[in-house]
Amino acid sequence: GAGVSQSPSNKVTEKGKDVELRCDPISGHTALYWYRQRLGQGLEFLIYFQGNSAPDKSGLPSDRFSAERTGESVSTLTIQRTQQEDSAVYLCASSDWSTSGGSTDTQYFGPGTRLTVL
């Protein structure tokens, strides 16, 4: 079946502009995650959605970052007034958390959006 998809695959923007990144999770997956990966580094957690619960925003680096999710479907990560330090690959993952609980659920990752801020 279809995996996690993300769009755009690449985004080049100028410093100070706003950008929106989209994630389409696997159908039926209740949990959705956003991560950021800077060049040559590991993934940093940004935000987590689980069903209708309030999202876990503990990883968002500043108030310029926000994310929304409509029900258990598409999510959008928005970065306002982009800075060069925001340049990274933004990865989205989804999981069927409800069947196994948080400790063992498998997260399925999309291919990421490569953001370059000039």
Added chain:
Amino acid sequence: DAKTTQPNSMESNEEEPVHLPCNHSTISGTDYIHWYRQLPSQGPEYVIHGLTSNVNNRMASLAIAEDRKSSTLILHRATLRDAAVYYCILRDVYSGANNLFFGTGTRLTVIP
């Protein structure tokens, strides 16, 4: 979640077994051990996970030390496609946070 320590890089010859170590000396009794890998220019993918007993699946085997302070991911026959960064991650069954904490992982190079 408790911290893990992995070597920065390892090399293996193609078609030979690979043992990727992970130390987690502060692991708690409720931490599961997960392994993910990230192929070049792709998002991470799940490999295997376990709690106390050794685990096998079609991709790999996971050997967990008796005291659970270390574990080893075993690729039985490395192929060129296995060249990736391998991440060892601990997840607490009682943790309210479900995100994965990725360290820097081990970069595996497979030599033809």
